[in-house]
Each structure stands twice: as C-alpha cells, then as structure tokens.
Amino acid sequence: MALSPNILKHIRKVEPYVPGEQPQNRVVKLNTNENPYPPAPGVAEVLQSLDTDQFRLYPDPTAEVLVSALAENYGVSKEQVFVGVGSDDVLAMCFLTFFQSEMPILFPDITYSFYKVWANLYRIPYECPKLDDNFRIQKEDYYRSNGGIIFPNPNAPTAIYESLEFIEDILLHNQDVVVIVDEAYIDFAGEGKSALSLLGRYDNLLVVQTFSKARSMAGMRIGYAIGNPLLIRYLNDVKYSFNSYTMNQVSLACGVKALQDKEYFRHTVDTIMETREWAKAEFAKLGFHFTDASANFLFVTHPNYDANELFQVLKENDIYVRHWNSDRIAQYLRVTVGTREEMKHLFTFLKEYTLKGTGK
Ligand code: PMP
Numbered sequence: 001m002a003l004s005p006n007i008l009k010h011i012r013k014v015e016p017y018v019p020g021e022q023p024q025n026r027v028v029k030l031n032t033n034e035n036p037y038p039p040a041p042g043v044a045e046v047l048q049s050l051d052t053d054q055f056r057l058y059p060d061p062t063a064e065v066l067v068s069a070l071a072e073n074y075g076v077s078k079e080q081v082f083v084g085v086g087s088d089d090v091l092a093m094c095f096l097t098f099f100q101s102e103m104p105i106l107f108p109d110i111t112y113s114f115y116k117v118w119a120n121l122y123r124i125p126y127e128c129p130k131l132d133d134n135f136r137i138q139k140e141d142y143y144r145s146n147g148g149i150i151f152p153n154p155n156a157p158t159a160i161y162e163s164l165e166f167i168e169d170i171l172l173h174n175q176d177v178v179v180i181v182d183e184a185y186i187d188f189a190g191e192g193k194s195a196l197s198l199l200g201r202y203d204n205l206l207v208v209q210t211f212s213k214a215r216s217m218a219g220m221r222i223g224y225a226i227g228n229p230l231l232i233r234y235l236n237d238v239k240y241s242f243n244s245y246t247m248n249q250v251s252l253a254c255g256v257k258a259l260q261d262k263e264y265f266r267h268t269v270d271t272i273m274e275t276r277e278w279a280k281a282e283f284a285k286l287g288f289h290f291t292d293a294s295a296n297f298l299f300v301t302h303p304n305y306d307a308n309e310l311f312q313v314l315k316e317n318d319i320y321v322r323h324w325n326s327d328r329i330a331q332y333l334r335v336t337v338g339t340r341e342e343m344k345h346l347f348t349f350l351k352e353y354t355l356k357g358t359g360k
Contacts, residue, residue, distance in 0.1 A: 017117045020322055028345050030336040031320040033156075033185070033297050035216035037268045037339070040261035043217070043254045054249060061244040069256045070224055074196060079229035082236060083255075085246050087184055087210040087223030091150075092118055094206065094225065097238045098178040099124045101147035108137055110329055112156050112182065131158070135291055135299075139166055143173045152182040154189055157322070157334040159293035161189045164198065171202045178231065180206045185295035187214035187269050188276070193294075196226060203228040213296055214269050215258050222247070222255045272296050276337045282347045286354050297336045305354070307331045313353065319346055 020032035038044075063083045071078045084090035095118040099105045102125070107115045109128040119126040129141030135158040142149055149170065154161040171179055179202070181195045186209065195207050206227035212218035225235065239246060258265075276293060283290055283300055290300040301307060311323035311333055322334040337343070 012121075014121050015117065017114045021320060023320060025318075027318040027320050028338065028342050029320050030297075030338050030342065030346065031322045031334075032218075033213060033295070033334075033336045034218050035213060035268065035272070035296070036337075036342060037216055037271070039216040039220075039254070040258045040264040042257040042261055046253050046257045047250070050250065050253065058245050059247055059249045059252060061240070063247040063252055066222070066224075066247065066252050066255045069259045070226075073259050074226060076196075076199070076226055077229065080199070080226050080232055082225040082227075082232045082239075083247055084223050084225075084239070085251075086212060086218075086221040087182065087208050088114060089221070089246060090208050090223040090225050091115075091180070091182065093235055093238055093242070094150075094178075094180055094208070095119065095122055095124060096242075097235050098180070098206075098231070099148045101177070103145060103147035105148040105150065106142055106144075106146045107150045108155065110135065110155075110158060112152050112184075113324075115150060131155075135160060137162060137166075139169050139173075142170050146174070146177060148177045148179070149174055150180040150182060152184060153195065154185045154293075154295040156185065156295065157297070157299055157324075157329070157332070158291050159185075159295040159297055159299050159334075160291050161193065161294035164193070164195065167195050168198060168202075171198065171205055175202070175204055178204050178206060180208060183207055183209045185213055185297075187265075188273055188296045189294040190273070199227060203230075206231055211255060211258060215265065216268065217254065217258060220251045220254055222251050272337050275340050275343060278340070279335075279337060279343050279347075282343070286347070286350055297334050299332055299334055301332045302354075307333050310353075314346075314349070317349055319349060 066083050067078050067081045070081045082090065084093060104125040104127040105119065106127055106129060109130045129138065132138055137151060153167065167181060183194055186194050195205060198205055206225050208223065208225045211220060211222035279298060280290065283298065288300045288302050290298050293299065307323055307330060308325065311321060314321055
C-alpha cells in the first residue's frame with residue numbers, strides 16, 4: 001500500500017513534541033515534573049461517589065463548576081477564566097486564537113519545546129531571543145515589534161523565576177500584543193509570585209496554569225487561563241469551533257474537589273520546596289552546578305561527567321531524569337524533585353558513581 005504523491009503533498013506534516021517517557025515498570029521517575037504525592041484526599045472520595053449513569057450524557061460544555069471554583073479561588077470573575085485539557089490544550093488554543101499577526105511571536109531559545117511545535121503547526125512565524133550565558137531571559141530582547149510573546153515563569157527547563165517587575169517591564173513595552181505567562185510551575189516559586197496580580201493593570205496579559213504539577217493531577221488533564229473577559233471570550237469561540245466538550249465529567253468533579261483543600265495543597269508544595277532546597281545542597285556536595293531553581297525540578301550539570309552518559313547510566317539503574325541532545329543544554333540534566341526517599345536513592349547512586357571517578 002502506498003499513498004499517492006498528491007495525497008502526500010497535501011498532508012500537513014509536523015515535527016511533533018516529544019513527551020518524556022512513561023515507563024510502565026516501577027522506576028524512580030524524575031523525568032516529567034510530576035508531583036510525587038497523591039492529589040488531595042477528597043479527590044479519591046469524589047471518584048468513589050461518581051454516578052456513572054451520568055456518563056450517558058455529554059459533560060457541561062461551559063465547565064461551569066470548575067470555572068466558578070477557579071474564579072473563587074483566585075478572586076476573579078467567571079468571565080476571566082478559561083479551562084482546557086491540561087495547559088497544553090489551553091496553550092494550543094491560545095496560539096490559534098491570539099497569534100494571528102504577520103509579525104513573529106517571541107519566546108526564548110531555551111524554553112518549553114512545545115511552543116515551537118504549535119508555532120509550526122499553525123504556521124505562526126516566530127523568533128527565539130537567546131537566554132544569556134546564565135540562562136536568564138534578557139527583557140530588552142522583547143522590546144522589538146512582534147506578534148505576541150510567550151514564556152514560562154519559572155522558565156523550563158532552566159527552573160529560573162523572573163520577578164514581577166521583570167514581567168511588568170515586558171508588559172509595558174508590549175501593550176499592543178497578547179503576552180502569555182505560562183505559570184505551570186509558579187506555585188513552587190513561593191506565595192505572591194504569580195503574574196495574576198498584574199491582571200488588573202494589563203488587559204493584554206494572559207496567565208496560564210495547570211493542575212498537573214502543584215495539584216498532583218497530571219493524569220486528569222486540567223489547565224486554565226485567566227485574563228481579560230474579552231480575551232477569554234475569543235478563546236471560547238475558538239474552543240467551540242474545535243471541540244465543545246473538552247472537559248470530561250470526572251476531571252470536572254475532581255478538579256473542583258482538589259481546589260477546595262487549600263491546606264493539603266500548601267503542605268505538599270512546601271514539602272517539595274523543602275526537598276528541592278535540600279537536594280540543591282546534596283548536588284553541590286557532589287560537585288554539580290545548577291541554576292537557582294524555583295520550580296519542582298532542578299537543572300544540573302557536572303564539570304567531570306558527560307550529561308548524556310550520566311542520563312543513560314541512571315536509566316540503566318531505573319532512575320529516569322530528562323536530557324536533551326540540543327545545543328547549549330546538552331551537558332545538563334533536568335531532575336524532577338521527588339519524595340525525600342526517591343531523592344536519597346538518586347544521591348546514593350550518584351555518590352557511588354562519582355566515587356568511581358569514571359568521568360570525562
Ligand atoms: N508549560 C510548561 C512550561 C510545561 O513544562 C508543561 C508540562 N509539560 C506544560 C505547560 C503542560 O502541562 P499540562 O498540559 O500537563 O498542564
């Protein structure tokens with residue numbers, strides 16, 4: 001069987017995003033920035049009490065219960081909230097909705113690799129200003145005219161957080177385009193760090209967050225955007241032109257429940273932040289260098305060990321971390337912060353490995 005040249009010529013060909021591995025055997029899994037702790041206990045209770053007879057019906061296309069719960073949680077109006085199937089879905093909709101100018105959109109050269117994939121998929125021109133040698137975004141690079149801006153804060157995979165003054169400066173220089181701050185990891189930067197506090201002053205700002213990290217629900221696929229009601233209305237128009245029923249009934253019910261347990265949320269986030277700070281000290285003892293991580297992962301390199309070799313050796317020993325063979329970051333590993341036990345397991349292995357001194 002073969003496809004005709006005409007068919008092949010008219011197929012949209014894309015270079016897809018490559019997600020981190022999801023091994024099915026039990027490993028120490030520090031490769032996809034998942035939360036090592038379970039979701040809030042109420043989520044399991046909600047699942048047990050679900051009325052499966054309701055599954056006959058389509059879910060609420062407006063996702064009202066979750067939109068309301070998010071609006072209440074963040075002190076915004078329901079008209080300011082958009083929800084989707086993980087923040088990947090929300091971001092894909094944002095690219096399609098807001099980046100329609102002929103001018104290139106801007107995002108850093110080292111960042112979430114999905115941005116480039118969506119830009120190519122939707123034929124959006126883009127430029128990628130370089131992070132400096134310390135992997136910091138240079139805000140002046142975002143002063144030039146453009147078709148929109150997106151960056152994560154903290155950035156990925158560098159884990160570096162930029163201040164609200166920094167974000168505000170970018171907003172001040174770009175009032176004519178939509179600026180999206182992807183806050184997938186913001187809760188691990190500490191309280192009061194989100195650009196949500198700038199929404200009142202910048203109608204062109206859109207903040208995107210997720211339940212996948214701090215709320216331990218990557219498997220449920222829940223993400224959201226918060227911003228000016230007009231931006232949210234345009235996003236919904238695109239959503240309804242694509243798939244009206246993005247949020248399934250189970251995710252809606254579990255998402256609402258997860259939001260209610262603020263104490264559990266604070267506790268797990270604090271625990272991960274503590275483990276991260278402890279892990280920084282452990283990495284330093286072993287001679288690793290790393291960025292000042294404000295996310296639930298660390299971005300580390302060792303002067304004596306090749307990152308790709310270390311990545312392979314760790315994997316052979318059932319410890320999964322993330323490595324990219326790409327320019328500028330090929331000597332780095334991204335290590336998700338797991339439980340204290342998982343991290344101890346990692347450090348026990350690394351201690352032995354570095355003692356053997358089989359470096360480059
Ligand atoms: N933004 C960034 C920066 C990420 O690292 C991720 C996780 N891969 C996402 C968005 C998407 O996360 P999710 O779709 O699970 O919400």
